[in-house]
Amino acid sequence: MFLAYQAYRAFVYPYFVSPLRDLPGPKDHHFFVGQTIHQFTSGHPEEPFRSWMRKWPEVPLIRYFGFANSDAVLINSLQGYKEVLHTKCYSFVRTTGFRRLIQDIIGIGLVFAEGENHRRQRRALGGMTSLILNLALTQLGLFIVSNIKSYLPMFKEKAAGLAREFEKAIAHNGGLIEEQQADTSPVKDAYSRVTLDVIGIFALGMELKNLDTPTEFVQCYQIVFDPPRSGQILAAINMILPIRWLPFPKANRAFVEANARLREMIGQITQQRIDEMLAGKKDSYVQKYDAPNKDLLTYMIEEKYLAAKDKWTKEDLVEQVMNFVATGHETTASALTWATYALGVHHDITRRLRAEALELLKRSPDPSFTDIENLPYLNNFVRESLRIYCPVNGIPRLAIEDVVIAGTHIPKGTTVIPMPSVISFNPTIWGEDAEEFNPDRWDKLSGLATDPYAWAAFGHGPRSCIGKALAMLNFKTIIMELVTSFDFDAVNKGKVEVVNPAGQLRPQGGMWMKVTKAAETK
Numbered sequence: 115m116f117l118a119y120q121a122y123r124a125f126v127y128p129y130f131v132s133p134l135r136d137l138p139g140p141k142d143h144h145f146f147v148g149q150t151i152h153q154f155t156s157g158h159p160e161e162p163f164r165s166w167m168r169k170w171p172e173v174p175l176i177r178y179f180g181f182a183n184s185d186a187v188l189i190n191s192l193q194g195y196k197e198v199l200h201t202k203c204y205s206f207v208r209t210t211g212f213r214r215l216i217q218d219i220i221g222i223g224l225v226f227a228e229g230e231n232h233r234r235q236r237r238a239l240g241g242m243t244s245l246i247l248n249l250a251l252t253q254l255g256l257f258i259v260s261n262i263k264s265y266l267p268m269f270k271e272k273a274a275g276l277a278r279e280f281e282k283a284i285a286h287n288g289g290l291i292e293e294q295q296a297d298t299s300p301v302k303d304a305y306s307r308v309t310l311d312v313i314g315i316f317a318l319g320m321e322l323k324n325l326d327t328p329t330e331f332v333q334c335y336q337i338v339f340d341p342p343r344s345g346q347i348l349a350a351i352n353m354i355l356p357i358r359w360l361p362f363p364k365a366n367r368a369f370v371e372a373n374a375r376l377r378e379m380i381g382q383i384t385q386q387r388i389d390e391m392l393a394g395k396k397d398s399y400v401q402k403y404d405a406p407n408k409d410l411l412t413y414m415i416e417e418k419y420l421a422a423k424d425k426w427t428k429e430d431l432v433e434q435v436m437n438f439v440a441t442g443h444e445t446t447a448s449a450l451t452w453a454t455y456a457l458g459v460h461h462d463i464t465r466r467l468r469a470e471a472l473e474l475l476k477r478s479p480d481p482s483f484t485d486i487e488n489l490p491y492l493n494n495f496v497r498e499s500l501r502i503y504c505p506v507n508g509i510p511r512l513a514i515e516d517v518v519i520a521g522t523h524i525p526k527g528t529t530v531i532p533m534p535s536v537i538s539f540n541p542t543i544w545g546e547d548a549e550e551f552n553p554d555r556w557d558k559l560s561g562l563a564t565d566p567y568a569w570a571a572f573g574h575g576p577r578s579c580i581g582k583a584l585a586m587l588n589f590k591t592i593i594m595e596l597v598t599s600f601d602f603d604a605v606n607k608g609k610v611e612v613v614n615p616a617g618q619l620r621p622q623g624g625m626w627m628k629v630t631k632a633a634e635t636k
């Protein structure tokens with residue numbers, strides 16, 4: 115009976131019964147596995163989705179076949195974005211494949227909480243997006259701008275440390291700061307180290323000091339985020355069939371061990387903090403940046419672990435911390451990597467950013483948060499960089515009830531994919547030059563491009579990125595530091611090969627970049 119039902123779902127339902135069968139979409143799927151092989155062999159996690167969008171740019175929903183011919187829908191309209199990510203957000207949950215791809219790495223905290231549990235966690239973490247002022251992304255608590263901006267001195271200090279790293283590379287390697295070494299790469303590696311240091315202070319209240327000497331944290335994250343080809347193939351298979359328990363190949367063992375070690379280290383830090391707080395040593399954590407709020411771990415222990423009701427266990431705390439450390443550093447490191455690539459290709463853009471920043475530094479040698487926020491070209495550059503090179507590839511969802519999206523009835527059990535780059539590259543929204551890198555477009559947005567849902571680098575609605583303010587200020591501070599010190603020249607100015615499958619946009623084998631001291635610096 116069970117087998118007969120499965121056969122019906124795979125071979126009868128999708129072709130003759132599904133209410134989605136008349137939606138436009140690709141018909142070149144393979145027997146039983148749908149589009150899975152195309153996705154894993156396309157060389158880019160966002161292809162072939164982008165190619166479908168190019169073929170049907172005006173169609174709100176594009177239907178394709180997932181594994182076992184399951185129904186899947188690519189969201190291709192702003193209305194669809196608004197409904198899936200925002201107004202009907204809780205009609206969906208994370209998909210199993212997405213969980214299997216990244217849950218081991220990033221923990222089962224906020225990112226994987228669902229429904230009422232998600233609402234509660236988000237409220238507890240002080241990052242509840244106001245549903246009234248929804249699009250303004252007003253958030254309460256640790257993640258609000260007034261708290262984040264108090265970390266500006268720390269962002270500047272870390273950015274200066276990064277510049278020193280690049281100077282060392284210029285002195286030692288003649289400015290070629292990318293080397294192909296055991297699948298790791300110093301530019302991306304330097305960005306991972308600096309962003310890990312930042313999140314260490316924000317989330318753990320600790321100086322991890324990875325910029326000085328890479329710690330075991332960095333090494334473990336390199337193993338889990340930058341696996342060799344065999345590890346990437348394993349990750350692809352694991353999305354469909356859980357195989358992480360296998361003791362082979364070596365890449366699988368390394369992945370499992372690195373994850374276990376990360377949990378162990380974060381567990382130790384958490385336990386130590388709990389012990390200190392129970393012993394009344396409330397000042398043992400770093401507060402040197404004069405932030406109005408505590409670090410996230412301390413905050414969670416006070417608010418949830420030591421709370422009278424609705425308590426979190428130590429294991430809950432560890433998973434939350436895993437979430438923030440992983441999501442908080444690798445996304446920003448990826449954004450910086452691709453922004454540097456843009457600087458290395460578009461030298462005129464680097465010069466304009468430099469001129470704007472130097473002019474500010476002349477007026478205000480220690481610029482404030484408002485000074486930085488008011489740099490129009492930097493703001494345009496950062497948004498354009500995140501539009502063209504969105505670090506988060508896709509944010510797949512599974513419908514847990516029947517729901518109407520963009521006027522179409524979507525049955526329970528359908529996978530829907532909002533993919534920021536699909537909406538960013540759509541010419542009906544962003545114009546015929548949608549795929550071109552052009553920061554100036556932000557000065558003359560018109561038509562659908564002015565819709566808030568047209569730019570989805572941080573998602574939208576109740577599940578939008580809680581760390582947006584932190585990421586943006588950190589990103590801007592580092593770009594300012596880099597353009598006022600260096601010129602970049604991308605070794606590969608053509609198409610950059612990327613890791614696939616991956617939850618993030620990551621260059622395969624590093625981003626090779628020639629860096630020289632700028633003629634005019636601060």
Ligand code: HEM
Pocket residue numbers: 199224225226236437438441442443445446449504505506509570571572573574576577578579580581582584585586
């Ligand atoms: C450039 C940097 C970043 C980008 C592009 C980015 C992007 C995103 C996106 C697109 C989502 C929404 C996923 C969805 O709708 O399911 C998200 C969620 C999230 N982000 Fe970020 N992020 C960045 C930086 C950060 C930082 C710095 C932190 C932590 C301090 C962070 C923590 C999170 C968390 C915890 C979630 C899950 C929110 C929830 O499910 O309620 N992110 N991020």
